[in-house]
Every structure is written in C-alpha cells, then in structure tokens.
Amino acid sequence: MAVNAPVTAPKTSAPERQRRGRLFMTVYVTALVLVTAAFVGLALVARTEDVIVGFDAPVAVAIQTIHFPVATWVLVHMSYLGWAPYDIGIVVAIAAALVALRLRLEAALVVASTVLAGGAGTLVKDLVQRARPTADYVHLAGHLADFSFPSGHVIFATVLFGSTFAIVWIVWPNSVLRDLVLVVLLALVLLMGPSRIYWGEHWPTDVLGAYCLGGLWLAGTVELLLVLRPRVSPWWQGRDFRKKWRALA
Secondary structure (H helix, E strand, O other): OOOOOOOOOOOOOHHHHHHHHHHHHHHHHHHHHHHHHHHHHHHHHOOOHHHHHHHHHHHHHHHHOOOOHHHHHHHHHHHHHHOOOHHHHHHHHHHHHHHHOOOHHHHHHHHHHHHHHHHHHHHHHHHHOOOOOOOOOOOOOOOOOOOOOOOHHHHHHHHHHHHHHHHHHHHOOOOHHHHHHHHHHHHHHHHHHHHHHHOOOOOHHHHHHHHHHHHHHHHHHHHHHHHHHHHOOHHHHOOOOOHHHHOOO
8 A cells, every 4th residue: 555645845946936035125125215214204303393282192192091900000011121220131131041042143132232222212312302291291200301202212122122023033943932922022012112102201203213213223133143143153153043044144
C-alpha cells in the first residue's frame, strides 16, 4: 500500500517575491511620507487658537468624561510608566530580558534609541514652544513647566514598546504566548496617548504629533537593526531571526 506523500505549501516564485517586495516598499515609503507630512502639519498649526477650540478642547473634554472604573484606572496609571523611576526600571527590565534571550544588539539598540528619541522630542518642544493645556479648557491633574508639543511620554512608549514589539515579531516563533506579549506591547503604546490627555497635561494634537514622530523613529530603529545585524560579531547577533526575516538582515 502506497504511503501518501506529505503535503507541503507551494513555494513562491522569484518574480512573485519581487512583486510583493516592490509592493511592500511602495506602501512603506508612502506611509513614511504621509506620517512625516502629518507631523510637520501638526507642528505648524499646534500653536493656533483655532486648533485648540475646534479640535483639541472638545476631544480632551470627551476623554476626560470617561468614568468607567477600569478605564479610569488604566488612564490614570499609564502615565506613571513615563515618569522616573518607572521609566528607567522599564527600560532596564526590557533590556535585561533581551540580553537574557541572547538579543544583545537588540537590547543595546532599544536603550539607545529610546534615550535619543527622548532628546529629539525635547528639541522639537523647544522649537515649537507650545504651551501646556490650561484650566480654561480642561481639568488639570498637575502643572508642568516645559512645553507641550509633542508628548514625551508618547514618544517614550512608542519607541520603547514599539521596538520591543518589532523584535518579538521578528524573532519569536508563532505561539499563543508570543501573541499575548504582542497585544500587551501594542496596548502600552496605544493607551499612553489617551492617558496624557486624561491627565490634562497634553492636547490631543500633542499626542498625535508624538505618535507620528515616535513612529518615524521606530521605523528608523528597525531599519538600523536590519542593517547592523549582519555586520556585527556573532556574540552581538545571538539568537537567529525567524526564517522569513533572515534575508532582510
């Protein structure tokens, strides 16, 4: 009796892979251009009163009217992750976890990128010089002396947790645990913005601008990782990427 041959997925032809590669690059470059344009546009209009009255204040008030117990707890406590000493502890914990997984280059790059992104955010704040929200429009949980656009907390979360998300996606084989980690990391990125608005310490456009800048910085971080990885020693490379990502590194 003949034994049935194992069923294997058909291999993708070289022309098809090239077509998919060109399509991906087209979408990727278009997204970068659009996000860059959005960030520049937000920076240009951030100080105008019309934006505050017509968009920022209504959206902020709507977010601050959320009073569901769990949602309120999350919105209040998410911002703590961007303040010292919690921010330092989280960076150290993520870096230590990556080193333990033999992802030494990734650990160094995540730390360096997060620190430098914070500096870039501070530089943009000093250039735009947008004032913090006032009690004339929203409830204030506290008074901060520095400028408002873009949100440093959101840049921090986007770059740190976003970079970690990308590394987990590239390295970790498919599993329920991997998917759970990805969901948690994505949630940490997405919830930081509403939390800063809920505290009354940032306008919604501060948050949107920070997501734009943080997203661009994140894209550059991942690109740098793919460029550096084949050029460093095996000790720095450590754990292999998943098979379909190795050709990019």
